[in-house]
Amino acid sequence: MTTTDPATTNDAPVTRPTATRRPRRRPRGSAITGLAAWAVGFTFVLPVLWMALTSLHTEADAGAGRPQVFASLTFANYSDFFSGGGADPWPPIINSATAAILSTLLVLVLAVPAAYALSVKPIEKWTDVMFFFLSTKMLPMVAGLLPVYLIAQKTGLLDNITFLILIYTAMNLPIAVWMMRSFLAEIPPALFEAAEIDGAGLVTILRKIVVPLSAPGMAATALICFIFSWNELLFAKSLTGTVAGTAPVFLTSFVTSQGLFLAQVSAAAIVVSLPVLIAGFAAQDKLVQGLSLGAVK
Amino acid sequence: MRMRSQRALIGLASIAVIATTAACGGAGGGGSSKGTVRVLMVNNPQMVDLQKLTAANFTKDTGIKVKFTVLPENDLRDKASQEFTNQSNQYDVATLSNFEIPFYSNNGWLASMQGYSDKDTSFDQADVFPSMSKSLTGKDGKIYGEPFYGESSFLMYRKDVFKKAGISMPEKPTWDQVAAAAAKVDGAEPGMKGICLRGQPGWGEVMAPLTTVVNTFGGTWFEKDWTPKVDAPEFKAATNFYVNLVRKHGEAGAPQSGFTECLNALTQGKVAMWYDATSAAGSLEASGSPVAGKIGYAQAPVKDTKSAGWLYAWSWAIEKKSKNTDNAWKFVSWASSKKYEELVGKELGWSRVPAGKRASLYANPAYQKAAGAFAQPTLTAIENANPVDPGVQPRPTVGVQFVDIPEFTDLGTRVSQYISSAIAGKGSVDDALKRGQGLAETVADKYR
Numbered sequence: 001m002t003t004t005d006p007a008t009t010n011d012a013p014v015t016r017p018t019a020t021r022r023p024r025r026r027p028r029g030s031a032i033t034g035l036a037a038w039a040v041g042f043t044f045v046l047p048v049l050w051m052a053l054t055s056l057h058t059e060a061d062a063g064a065g066r067p068q069v070f071a072s073l074t075f076a077n078y079s080d081f082f083s084g085g086g087a088d089p090w091p092p093i094i095n096s097a098t099a100a101i102l103s104t105l106l107v108l109v110l111a112v113p114a115a116y117a118l119s120v121k122p123i124e125k126w127t128d129v130m131f132f133f134l135s136t137k138m139l140p141m142v143a144g145l146l147p148v149y150l151i152a153q154k155t156g157l158l159d160n161i162t163f164l165i166l167i168y169t170a171m172n173l174p175i176a177v178w179m180m181r182s183f184l185a186e187i188p189p190a191l192f193e194a195a196e197i198d199g200a201g202l203v204t205i206l207r208k209i210v211v212p213l214s215a216p217g218m219a220a221t222a223l224i225c226f227i228f229s230w231n232e233l234l235f236a237k238s239l240t241g242t243v244a245g246t247a248p249v250f251l252t253s254f255v256t257s258q259g260l261f262l263a264q265v266s267a268a269a270i271v272v273s274l275p276v277l278i279a280g281f282a283a284q285d286k287l288v289q290g291l292s293l294g295a296v297k
Numbered sequence: 298m299r300m301r302s303q304r305a306l307i308g309l310a311s312i313a314v315i316a317t318t319a320a321c322g323g324a325g326g327g328g329s330s331k332g333t334v335r336v337l338m339v340n341n342p343q344m345v346d347l348q349k350l351t352a353a354n355f356t357k358d359t360g361i362k363v364k365f366t367v368l369p370e371n372d373l374r375d376k377a378s379q380e381f382t383n384q385s386n387q388y389d390v391a392t393l394s395n396f397e398i399p400f401y402s403n404n405g406w407l408a409s410m411q412g413y414s415d416k417d418t419s420f421d422q423a424d425v426f427p428s429m430s431k432s433l434t435g436k437d438g439k440i441y442g443e444p445f446y447g448e449s450s451f452l453m454y455r456k457d458v459f460k461k462a463g464i465s466m467p468e469k470p471t472w473d474q475v476a477a478a479a480a481k482v483d484g485a486e487p488g489m490k491g492i493c494l495r496g497q498p499g500w501g502e503v504m505a506p507l508t509t510v511v512n513t514f515g516g517t518w519f520e521k522d523w524t525p526k527v528d529a530p531e532f533k534a535a536t537n538f539y540v541n542l543v544r545k546h547g548e549a550g551a552p553q554s555g556f557t558e559c560l561n562a563l564t565q566g567k568v569a570m571w572y573d574a575t576s577a578a579g580s581l582e583a584s585g586s587p588v589a590g591k592i593g594y595a596q597a598p599v600k601d602t603k604s605a606g607w608l609y610a611w612s613w614a615i616e617k618k619s620k621n622t623d624n625a626w627k628f629v630s631w632a633s634s635k636k637y638e639e640l641v642g643k644e645l646g647w648s649r650v651p652a653g654k655r656a657s658l659y660a661n662p663a664y665q666k667a668a669g670a671f672a673q674p675t676l677t678a679i680e681n682a683n684p685v686d687p688g689v690q691p692r693p694t695v696g697v698q699f700v701d702i703p704e705f706t707d708l709g710t711r712v713s714q715y716i717s718s719a720i721a722g723k724g725s726v727d728d729a730l731k732r733g734q735g736l737a738e739t740v741a742d743k744y745r
Contacts, residue, residue, distance in 0.1 A: 060585075063561060087348060087365065087367065149379065153385050158387050159387050237368075237372065237376070238376070241366055242335045242336075242364035242365065242387075242388070243364070245366060252369055252372060253340055253366075253367040253368060255340065255369040256340040256341055256369060256370075257369065257555065257556060257557060258341045258557065258560075258580075259341075259342045259557070259560075260561075
């Protein structure tokens with residue numbers, strides 16, 4: 001079909017729609033697929049909505065066993081979270097932000113040049129390098145936990161946020177390199193050639209071509225790295241103590257084997273999820289561009 | 298070109314590293330500073346109260362800051378074992394129990410508190426229940442832990458339901474009487490079952506009450522010379538009794554039920570009886586509880602022994618590696634003191650006092666008034682619990698509802714999984730215990 005001469009096809013007028021007709025011509029799914037999509041979407045959001053609702057209930061209503069949709073609402077769990085409870089929530093939130101933001105920046109600074117060397121000007125055996133990056137993700141994280149713990153203990157870096165930043169950077173770097181490589185591969189090589197002819201060095205190329213053109217891709221990569229670091233629990237729980245504890249570790253502290261905690265932990269979980277949600281919404285436009293960039297390929 | 302690009306890359310990378318380390322140089326730091334005590338503790342309500350009261354009282358009086366890490370029970374156990382095994386010195390003090398403290402001290406992971414408690418007369422070690430002090434003592438005879446709150450187990454039942462059904466509950470019931478009562482009150486009210494017993498897998502879940510039943514039925518995990526007795530007739534009879542009782546007259550969803558589920562079931566009128574920790578009474582009698590004033594308390598049911606209740610105490614232990622033991626003791630002795638019990642009584646209410654460790658509390662009129670319904674039964678249960686000789690035969694270790702060896706967490710949990718399945722109707726008790734015997738043989742080989 002691709003070789004068919006456009007002039008001989010019967011639906012020639014349809015392929016050149018007028019501006020006013022265009023919206024109606026866009027392919028739309030049927031009502032049933034629409035409904036199905038909404039149903040699936042709703043199923044995914046339901047637990048979060050349930051959590052939000054539970055966070056506004058009293059502990060007694062939250063723990064009642066059967067759903068209490070119409071129970072009275074209260075913000076007490078939120079005010080308890082910020083002021084009432086025994087522990088100050090800000091240090092863990094600040095620790096999480098420090099670890100997530102700095103490790104994400106570090107990942108980008110390292111991943112963009114690495115991706116450049118793997119796609120724009122591929123080094124020798126670049127596929128082996130890519131595979132090596134990926135292979136580091138094949139070891140189950142828990143298998144690396146004890147060695148990492150012992151390294152941290154011997155170097156005196158236990159309970160130190162710097163160590164978490166390094167760990168998160170190392171954990172996210174392979175994914176970031178893979179993502180950035182596919183984004184950089186989208187940039188037409190002619191642009192780089194033109195820039196080089198005009199005398200641009202590597203730094204100029206990175207700054208004037210790579211960064212602006214792959215901004216949506218970088219946003220998508222950054223967001224994913226940020227989410228992974230913000231939500232990481234396994235290493236944070238083992239490697240931190242009273243000083244560098246992160247928000248997910250703080251969240252687990254609401255769970256108790258004696259007494260009710262559902263409403264309180266729901267409120268805490270909502271608060272701790274907010275930064276990720278905000279980051280997601282802020283990057284939404286770039287993100288859709290970025291993710292579809294990869295998808296079209 | 299290649300040279301230039303390489304240099305640029307190295308430059309970029311090093312800038313990033315320098316920026317990062319500079320930015321967070323101040324945030325980290327694992328070393329202990331003077332005047333700070335770092336505490337790792339379990340997230341039980343009594344500890345949360347402690348956390349709230351520390352700054353305005355302990356820190357205000359002594360100038361010592363306290364930093365807490367609070368974790369759910371299972372996470373705490375993982376973290377504590379990691380911390381103490383490696384002597385990581387991330388914490389000075391941790392909440393451990395009379396399960397861990399004896400063998401942690403034998404392994405040289407804990408700092409002895411004997412010297413401190415001898416000198417510190419205001420702490421009044423003699424006021425702490427002897428059964429508790431004994432279970433927190435190492436092989437060398439020194440004290441390695443101070444209890445924060447202690448508990449035994451007893452039977453809680455709905456007095457109103459029993460009265461209506463025309464049954465009286467003796468102060469020291471037998472398991473046969475309890476089983477007969479469970480059959481009678483099953484269905485006494487719509488949706489009400491006879492009894493709540495833990496069914497959730499875990500050495501500290503279903504295995505805790507079940508082991509007390511095994512003890513009083515004449516069974517044991519190990520004999521004095523470490524001969525495993527898991528598939529012996531007494532162990533089998535006790536397990537069959539427990540599983541049949543909970544299957545016939547037990548709570549809905551028994552294989553997933555633990556302390557919290559049973560507490561909810563009794564509070565919401567879904568069961569008429571509950572055999573569990575004495576510390577549950579505080580929640581049942583708290584203001585706002587729909588069953589406050591309706592609960593009767595009887596001693597742990599027995600068969601072949603005089604008493605059957607367990608003994609458990611969340612206790613403070615100081616890490617051997619800590620360079621901060623003076624301050625750590627100041628914190629421990631404050632948290633486990635009479636003064637702290639009074640502080641909680643006055644500020645938060647007497648039902649929230651971390652009880653079950655000091656005789657003086659039970660002589661306190663204010664506490665007697667607030668905890669009248671359960672103070673005496675709790676005291677009797679704790680005083681009668683016998684961690685040294687809990688069954689009919691001599692034991693290799695100290696402990697009622699557990700065998701005090703590190704391997705028991707794994708052994709108990711694996712056997713409990715089979716038993717929990719039997720409660721769910723998948724698999725038989727005989728099979729479960731046969732497998733358990735095999736696992737116990739492997740453990741025994743290490744000690745024989």
